[in-house]
Amino acid sequence: MQTKKIINDGNRAVDEMLEGILAAHPRHLKSIDGSSRSIIARDGPRQGKVGLVIGGGSGHEPSFLGFVGKGLADAAAIGNVFASPPPDPILECAKAVSGGAGVLFMYGNYAGDVMNFDMAAEMADMDDIEVRTVLSTDDVASAPRDQRHKRRGVAGNFFIFKAAGAACDRMLSFDECERIAGKANDHTFTMGVALSPCSLPQTRRPNFEIGPDEMEIGMGIHGEPGIARGKLKTADEITDEMLDRILDEMAPARGDKVAVLVNSLGSTPLMELYIMNRRVKRRLDDIGVSIHATWVGNYCTSLEMAGASITLHRLDGELQTMLDHPCDCAMFRAG
Amino acid sequence: MQTKKIINDGNRAVDEMLEGILAAHPRHLKSIDGSSRSIIARDGPRQGKVGLVIGGGSGHEPSFLGFVGKGLADAAAIGNVFASPPPDPILECAKAVSGGAGVLFMYGNYAGDVMNFDMAAEMADMDDIEVRTVLSTDDVASAPRDQRHKRRGVAGNFFIFKAAGAACDRMLSFDECERIAGKANDHTFTMGVALSPCSLPQTRRPNFEIGPDEMEIGMGIHGEPGIARGKLKTADEITDEMLDRILDEMAPARGDKVAVLVNSLGSTPLMELYIMNRRVKRRLDDIGVSIHATWVGNYCTSLEMAGASITLHRLDGELQTMLDHPCDCAMFRAG
Amino acid sequence: MTTIDSARLAGMFAAIAAAVSADRDRLCALDGIIGDADHGIAMDLGFSAARDAVAALDAAATDPTTLLNTAAKSFLNAVGASSGPLYATAFMRGAAAVKGKTTLDDADAVAMFQAMAKGIQDRGKAEPGEKTMMDAWAPAAQAAGEALASGKGLADSLGAAVQAAKAGAEATKAMIAAKGRASRLGERSLGHMDPGAASAVTVIEAMRVALTG
Amino acid sequence: MTTIDSARLAGMFAAIAAAVSADRDRLCALDGIIGDADHGIAMDLGFSAARDAVAALDAAATDPTTLLNTAAKSFLNAVGASSGPLYATAFMRGAAAVKGKTTLDDADAVAMFQAMAKGIQDRGKAEPGEKTMMDAWAPAAQAAGEALASGKGLADSLGAAVQAAKAGAEATKAMIAAKGRASRLGERSLGHMDPGAASAVTVIEAMRVALTG
Ligand SMILES: Nc1ncnc2c1ncn2[C@@H]1O[C@H](COP(=O)(O)OP(=O)(O)O)[C@@H](O)[C@H]1O
Ligand SMILES: Nc1ncnc2c1ncn2[C@@H]1O[C@H](COP(=O)(O)OP(=O)(O)O)[C@@H](O)[C@H]1O
Numbered sequence A, B: 001m002q003t004k005k006i007i008n009d010g011n012r013a014v015d016e017m018l019e020g021i022l023a024a025h026p027r028h029l030k031s032i033d034g035s036s037r038s039i040i041a042r043d044g045p046r047q048g049k050v051g052l053v054i055g056g057g058s059g060h061e062p063s064f065l066g067f068v069g070k071g072l073a074d075a076a077a078i079g080n081v082f083a084s085p086p087p088d089p090i091l092e093c094a095k096a097v098s099g100g101a102g103v104l105f106m107y108g109n110y111a112g113d114v115m116n117f118d119m120a121a122e123m124a125d126m127d128d129i130e131v132r133t134v135l136s137t138d139d140v141a142s143a144p145r146d147q148r149h150k151r152r153g154v155a156g157n158f159f160i161f162k163a164a165g166a167a168c169d170r171m172l173s174f175d176e177c178e179r180i181a182g183k184a185n186d187h188t189f190t191m192g193v194a195l196s197p198c199s200l201p202q203t204r205r206p207n208f209e210i211g212p213d214e215m216e217i218g219m220g221i222h223g224e225p226g227i228a229r230g231k232l233k234t235a236d237e238i239t240d241e242m243l244d245r246i247l248d249e250m251a252p253a254r255g256d257k258v259a260v261l262v263n264s265l266g267s268t269p270l271m272e273l274y275i276m277n278r279r280v281k282r283r284l285d286d287i288g289v290s291i292h293a294t295w296v297g298n299y300c301t302s303l304e305m306a307g308a309s310i311t312l313h314r315l316d317g318e319l320q321t322m323l324d325h326p327c328d329c330a331m332f333r334a335g
Numbered sequence C, D: 001m002t003t004i005d006s007a008r009l010a011g012m013f014a015a016i017a018a019a020v021s022a023d024r025d026r027l028c029a030l031d032g033i034i035g036d037a038d039h040g041i042a043m044d045l046g047f048s049a050a051r052d053a054v055a056a057l058d059a060a061a062t063d064p065t066t067l068l069n070t071a072a073k074s075f076l077n078a079v080g081a082s083s084g085p086l087y088a089t090a091f092m093r094g095a096a097a098v099k100g101k102t103t104l105d106d107a108d109a110v111a112m113f114q115a116m117a118k119g120i121q122d123r124g125k126a127e128p129g130e131k132t133m134m135d136a137w138a139p140a141a142q143a144a145g146e147a148l149a150s151g152k153g154l155a156d157s158l159g160a161a162v163q164a165a166k167a168g169a170e171a172t173k174a175m176i177a178a179k180g181r182a183s184r185l186g187e188r189s190l191g192h193m194d195p196g197a198a199s200a201v202t203v204i205e206a207m208r209v210a211l212t213g
């Protein structure tokens, strides 16, 4: 028996979704003629501004195209479900948003994305568009601390892209935009937990198996196995387990400021996320870390997977300015 | 075996959620001392303005408290999961937001809510606060057309509250606010479909049964049975089935303008909602109805239920003004 | 002739709370079929709160009216929902019916019982046959009144009430709901017992045992 | 001695597409254990696109290089993911290896095959033992080359390649992944075959049949 989905044809799901997105957000988004997987901000890209191209596989909505708009990303290249986009639509994005000041590629650190974006960067280079790449590697569960560069990019993209988008929108230099993007990544730490699988529209079969009383700590946003499988615990225990690792790495001092993201992997409802956030607040209060802003909801999902992630983004003056910088995207507004 | 949830104690879930919400949104929301189930907008209630109190059971997040804020509702009274709040917190809300110009109570038409809000209204009257009530009855699946007043209020609340909140924020008279609220309800039509149940935090057992290849058309947002059980269809077929009923009632003329809401009941991801929206756009294009604005996402959920609803809100000049009026709420911004 | 004081009434709430709690899952399941699956939770929560609130009173210094009003208020605030206003109003009307008494005799107890049913009726405006808890409470109140009028004691009167409530609840299976959440189901509510009527039987039976046992 | 023209190469893509499509669910399941469960989809999509793109060419008027480049491009654009750049690069390198030829003899075919493996290596930078498709492709390319050098024909050479790929894929079970999605699993990737190595066997076997059958 196939899992239930409100779709037509699994192979057409991504393109039909994109049609629905463009229909819903004509004031924010447009696609490129002949390259329907390249989604561009109507407002944002402009002469003299560093262009910001993000992207990755589908199935993580509102990532990535929900973060395309004035003050954030200029374009997103869209892949198949859980698959990097190929180089062509990435290249088209780069061309469309290039304002002569360079183009930043930002995406989560996955082998597939790296290969495709790198190929696109080489092609852009041949078109005289200078491209630099900043990978997000915020998933603390995905490699040991001394191998941070090997880690996956997950929900922390939200803060990392936000900082970079603000830097670009403020017309900072290519060097500065790249530096701030990298710093934002260094300041961002995420851990996730999964409770139940999702299924790809093409197969409609659960993408992993998990017992009826089990959870997987550290699971990736494509259902990649995490650190450990265990019995489902309480919200406070789960939150603590994630926070302990995050705080251990982030090592905040009393008086430090953070922004918080409690993210649903898809089907975990706001009620549960806010119960987790309650614990986050208590824990941070206990160690004298102040919370500058909090987001709770669906920001980087894995289709209908059940589970959640917690991200802390450590702020300094500069990153706070970037976070507070206004943005107006199809699925996200701030500032 | 109990269903999986990231919670601590099912009986404390609502209060822990509220603690997490206040922790996340201190700039938007506060609770009343001694009445933690009464959530008030920090900005919004003021002298001379008609106060708008909304509310209902928990489990529908971001309804109702996500829509509390400047330009929308002044307060929300929060009940247990799928249960109307009792009169006391409703009364506290009314007192807190009363600006001497009257207080509007708005909520979905359910027996429990009606009894509790009416009791609160009687108590407010004893405190010399004039209360009027406008029920939302947008669920076309829940009673025949000639018994519209018996219908349930569901996701269409979004538009109905939005219009009323704008009218209040624009300092219109009590009569005008009431009239506009009622008109917004008359102009709003919703149909839902459910694919899988949710479970209450206290029992953690599925609240209804449904076959692995079945869907329920017209299901209520608390899992109340709908119009018909059938085999799961394609996104286009499901959308058509819902739109046919909505359009039949709304009877739009060529050139009419609507706003659209495609809402997830909880675990149906954005991908599927946007695939439905694609069909909505095509259908409306076909009959020459123009779309003024579209919202797609989680607006009125049933915990982690799988399914979706479609709402059309027929606009005239006045309702369009109300819809475009800016609002700034904890979980929703517009304008 | 039984004499019911405030301590006995407090015991009644403890008994109802225990009975309803044991019945919670069945009531949720019944509500899951034609409603929103929470009726057992609401009743459990409400009567637990009422039990705790009246247990916290000094029974010796509290008259039945105050006790019943306390129960009503705490039930309501713990529950909301449909059951909250309905049972809160029931107990407030029960309270009013025994105003001024320090103990209740059989007639007082039956008066209280009938006032409860009347309270539910006034609050919910449900007519018999609309597939609500009224379909248990109305015949129960009538049966208790008739039994008392025909010279029966409280035990027999409440015994008759229980029988009538059971029959009434059973009869809801053949009804199409016209009030409450299930009223949108039309014919699909046929064949299923109304959860509020089912819980009414549990409540009334617990009252009978606690007040006459 | 076999002679392979563009029509035969187009048939090869049809054969791979059919084989991979039949294998789709197994590959997704393997990827579900240590990856993201989509490898079968990607391979199916990619080879279907390649098949359709080369089928649309006029084989008589298309040289093998153009045909292979067309396959590469269409595979890449249909897929993205990891498999996209890896197989696209494989076919582009295969195309370069047979540049200028209108038909391929045994040595040309083995050269193409070896260039494919080298392309995957260059694109993915995976070393043997890192639990990727390289662990099938590298020994397969080596075995084909050795067989040809020792005087075997294409059928035997590709037969040796299949055997080596099978052994290589089997050996990935004992490896800890160091490249690709599974590289974050550490020891938890032990005991499971790498999906890319598994699909490599399917691809190579289909090539053998199509080019020598
Ligand atoms: N107007 C009414 N009059 C009497 N009883 C009612 C009325 N409306 C609902 N009920 C009763 O309430 C029961 C449901 O209670 P409950 O599940 O606690 O509340 P909710 O419907 O708010 O979830 C129904 O089974 C029915 O017996
Ligand atoms: N750097 C690499 N070099 C060679 N093969 C790789 C590399 N990275 C990944 N692979 C192969 O790709 C396979 C996964 O492919 P696929 O599932 O299609 O892509 P994705 O990982 O993007 O979902 C792995 O099983 C592995 O064999």
Ligand SMILES: [Mg+2]
Pocket: A081, A082, A083, A084, D036, D038, D081
């Ligand atoms: Mg993938």
Ligand SMILES: [Mg+2]
Pocket: B081, B082, B083, B084, C036, C038, C081
């Ligand atoms: Mg309820």
Ligand SMILES: [Mg+2]
Pocket: C031, C035, C036, C037, C038, C039
């Ligand atoms: Mg109920």
Ligand SMILES: [Mg+2]
Pocket: D031, D035, D036, D037, D038, D039
């Ligand atoms: Mg994969």
